[in-house]
Amino acid sequence: METTTIGFIGLGLIGGSIAKAIRKFHPDYQIIAYNRTTDTLKDAVFDGIVDIPCNEHDPRFALCDYIFLCATVDYNIECLPWLKQVIRPGCILTDVGSVKGEIHRKVTELDMAYNFIGGHPMAGSEHMGYEHSTDHLIENAYYILTPSEEVGLDKIGKYTELVTSIGALPMILTWDEHDFITAAVSHLPHIVAASLVNVVKKLDSPLEHMKTIAAGGFKDITRIASSSPHMWQQICLENPEHISKVLDEYIRLIVQAKYLVDQKDANGLYDMFSQSKEYRNSFNDVPSGPIKKDFALYCDIIDETGSIATIATILSMNNISIKNIGILHNREFEDGVLKIEFYDEDALKQALEQLTKRNYKIYER
Ligand SMILES: NC(=O)C1=CN([C@@H]2O[C@H](COP(=O)(O)OP(=O)(O)OC[C@H]3O[C@@H](n4cnc5c(N)ncnc54)[C@H](O)[C@@H]3O)[C@@H](O)[C@H]2O)C=CC1
Ligand SMILES: O=C(O)C(=O)Cc1ccc(O)cc1
Numbered sequence: 174m175e176t177t178t179i180g181f182i183g184l185g186l187i188g189g190s191i192a193k194a195i196r197k198f199h200p201d202y203q204i205i206a207y208n209r210t211t212d213t214l215k216d217a218v219f220d221g222i223v224d225i226p227c228n229e230h231d232p233r234f235a236l237c238d239y240i241f242l243c244a245t246v247d248y249n250i251e252c253l254p255w256l257k258q259v260i261r262p263g264c265i266l267t268d269v270g271s272v273k274g275e276i277h278r279k280v281t282e283l284d285m286a287y288n289f290i291g292g293h294p295m296a297g298s299e300h301m302g303y304e305h306s307t308d309h310l311i312e313n314a315y316y317i318l319t320p321s322e323e324v325g326l327d328k329i330g331k332y333t334e335l336v337t338s339i340g341a342l343p344m345i346l347t348w349d350e351h352d353f354i355t356a357a358v359s360h361l362p363h364i365v366a367a368s369l370v371n372v373v374k375k376l377d378s379p380l381e382h383m384k385t386i387a388a389g390g391f392k393d394i395t396r397i398a399s400s401s402p403h404m405w406q407q408i409c410l411e412n413p414e415h416i417s418k419v420l421d422e423y424i425r426l427i428v429q430a431k432y433l434v435d436q437k438d439a440n441g442l443y444d445m446f447s448q449s450k451e452y453r454n455s456f457n458d459v460p461s462g463p464i465k466k467d468f469a470l471y472c473d474i475i476d477e478t479g480s481i482a483t484i485a486t487i488l489s490m491n492n493i494s495i496k497n498i499g500i501l502h503n504r505e506f507e508d509g510v511l512k513i514e515f516y517d518e519d520a521l522k523q524a525l526e527q528l529t530k531r532n533y534k535i536y537e538r
Contacts, residue, residue, distance in 0.1 A: 176201060176202065176203050177199070177201075177202045177203070177238050177239075178202070178203040178204075178205060178236045178237050178238055178239075179192075179195055179202055179203070179204050179205070179237060179238065179239045179240075179241070180204075180205045180206065180207075180227075180234050180236075180237035180239070180240040180241070181204070181205070181206040181207070181208075181223075181240075181241050181243055182206075182207050182208075182234075182240065182241070182242050182243065182244055182248075182249070182252055183207075183208060183209075183242065183243035183244030183245070183248070183249070184206050184207075184208040184213055184214065184217055184223070184243065184303050184306075185208075185213075185243065185244075185301055185302050185303055185306070186297060186298065186300060186301050186302060186303070186305050186306050186310075187243050187269045187294060187297060187306070187310075188206070188208075188241060188243025188244075188269070188303075188306075189213075189217070189222070189302075189303040189305075189306025190294075190296075190306040190307055190308070190310035190311055191241055191243070191269070191294070191311065191339070192204055192206065192217065192222050192223065192241075192306075193220075193222055193306055193307060193308035194308050194309070194310075194311060194312070194339040194340065194341075195335075195339055196221065196222050196308070197308040197339075198338050198339050198340070199338070199339075203224050203225070203236075204222060204223050204224050204225075205223065205224065205225040205226075205227050205231075205233055205234070205236070205237070206223045206225075206226060206227060207226075207227040207228065207229060207231060207234075208244075208303075209229075209244070211226075213302075213303045214226040214227075216303060216304075217303060230255050232259065234256065234259050234260070235259045235260065235261060237260065237261075237264055238263065238264060238265065239264065239265045239266075239267065239332070239335065240256065240260065240264060240265075240266050240267070241267055241268070241269065241292075242266070242267065242268035242269070242270075242276075243268070243269050245403075245404070245407065246268075246270045246272065246275065246276065246407055246411065247407070249268050249270065249276060250275065250276060250279050253279055253280065253283055253285060254283060256285075257283055257284075257285050260288060262287075262288075263328075264288055265288065265290060265328050265331065265332050266280075266285065266288045266289045266290075267289070267290050267291065267292040267332065268291060268292060269292055269293060269294060270291075270293065271293060271355060271359065271360075271404075271408050272352055272355070272408055272411040272412045273291045273293065273319045273348035273351045273352055274348055274349065274352050274411065274412065275411050276289075276291060277289075277291060277319065277321065277348045280321060281321070286321035286322060286323040286324060287321075287323050287324060287325075288324065288328075289320075289321045289324060290318055290319070290320045290321065290324055290328060290329060290332050291317075291318065291319035291320070291321075291348055291351070292316065292317070292318055292319070292332075292336075293316070293317040293319070293351065293355070294310075294311040294314055294315075294316045294317075294341060295314050295315040295316070295317060295359075296310050296311045296314035296341075297310070298310075299396060299397055299398075299399040299400040301401050301404075309340070311339065311340065311341045312339075312340035312341065313340065313341070313342065314341050314342065315341070315342050315343075315344050316336045316341035316342060316343050316344070317343075317344050317345075317346055317351055318332060318333065318336070318343055318344070318345050318346075319345075319346055319347060319348040319351050320345065329345070333345075352412050352415050353415045353418075353419075355412075356412055356415035356416045356418070356419045357419045360408055360409065360412060360415075360416050360419075361416065361419050361420065361423060362397060363397055363398075363400060363405050363408075364409070364416070364420070365394075365423070366394060366395045366396070366397045366398040367398050367405075369391070369394065369395050369398070370395050370398045373387065373391075389501075429445075430445060433445060467514065468496075468514060468515040468516065468517055468518055468520065468521040469512055469513060469514040469515070469521070470512075470513055470521060470524060470525060470528075470535050470536070471501065471510040471511070471512055471513075471535070471536040472484065472510060472511045472513060472528060472533050472534070472535050472536075473510055473511075473533065473534040473535075473536075474510070474511045474533075481498065481500075481511060484498075484511065484513070484528070484533070485498065487527055487528065487531065488513075488524055488527065491523060491524075491527050493515070493520050493523050493524050493527070494515070494516055494520060495513055495514070495515065496514040496515055496516050497512075497513070497514040498511065498512070498513050498514070499511070499512055500512070510536065
């Protein structure tokens with residue numbers, strides 16, 4: 174049987190991660206790729222991820238069963254007229270862009286809808302580039318598919334199977350549903366993170382006390398403010414209507430919060446925090462998605478030298494791998510607890526058993 178060939182245009186964080194996942198789960202597939210920076214292609218060949226490094230507009234893209242457009246949205250769109258001349262009828266053409274409307278409109282205009290299924294892995298980070306890509310970035314993440322109206326069920330079925338086979342969770346939406354949903358859960362948070370950082374920059378004194386003491390909560394909520402300004406500029410320019418609509422709702426809630434503070438409305442303030450806490454806590458019950466399930470436990474430790482090492486030793490003697498370990502101070506655990514994160518549920522269960530057996534006080538959230 175002929176081998177499956179997968180092509181990548183753009184091999185950065187997302188393209189690289191999908192290519193690495195395909196290599197991991199389908200070692201027999203042929204992967205061809207074009208990237209503007211040729212050093213990246215050399216690295217990917219050296220890593221055994223890419224079989225055939227390609228030039229721009231390389232005729233070998235005609236071999237592909239799937240083509241992933243993983244460069245910037247404008248370049249992905251720029252490639253479409255050329256790809257139209259090259260791809261074979263059975264080829265599934267897809268992209269990974271954070272906004273879907275613009276590419277769908279272009280695909281329809283060029284009469285390429287028969288081949289196109291938009292894609293968006295709901296995973297990533299504030300880092301960019303192939304060097305930050307991993308074979309597990311999209312594992313357990315929702316992978317949204319936005320099939321064109323004209324694409325056949327056979328292609329949707331095949332692509333859904335590929336996404337599942339590399340460990341992601343396919344979810345089919347229309348491109349407009351996608352653009353509204355991501356405006357709320359992805360685009361708005363990036364705007365909020367940027368605004369929060371900018372408000373501190375504006376209010377801080379020359380001594381930068383705010384910046385110095387910014388605590389865990391501030392850092393958690395603003396991590397994504399370190400993302401690529403160019404990428405987020407493009408996303409806001411491509412999805413203005415939906416983003417503006419969710420911003421309206423957000424501004425309404427912020428104005429309401431200010432009113433509650435100004436009025437010293439104790440009940441209103443309590444309700445605001447308790448409603449959000451209850452809803453946010455329910456997110457962890459979802460098995461996967463952009464907010465990964467946290468396989469963590471919280472353990473009281475005595476404040477003496479070696480107590481963390483003792484716990485680490487107990488776990489390692491039982492072959493339980495630790496993903497992350499550190500002391501956590503917050504309002505819930507005022508005196509500090511040890512937060513230990515594991516890679517999977519099984520490791521968490523075993524750790525609970527071992528530590529409880531040795532009389533450690535454990536909290537789960
Ligand atoms: N960064 C993230 O967390 C996520 C990003 N996305 C989407 O994925 C797409 C790619 O983003 P990343 O992988 O994060 O960016 P990246 O910057 O890591 O990768 C983009 C790659 O495309 C290449 N490229 C850029 N312009 C090119 C051109 N004119 N010709 C050829 N190659 C070119 C770059 O050399 C780079 O290797 C974006 O459209 C973004 O919306 C989707 C999900 C998550
Ligand atoms: O770093 C994070 O948590 C992100 O939010 C990553 C991200 C960036 C862009 C997307 O379209 C999807 C996910």
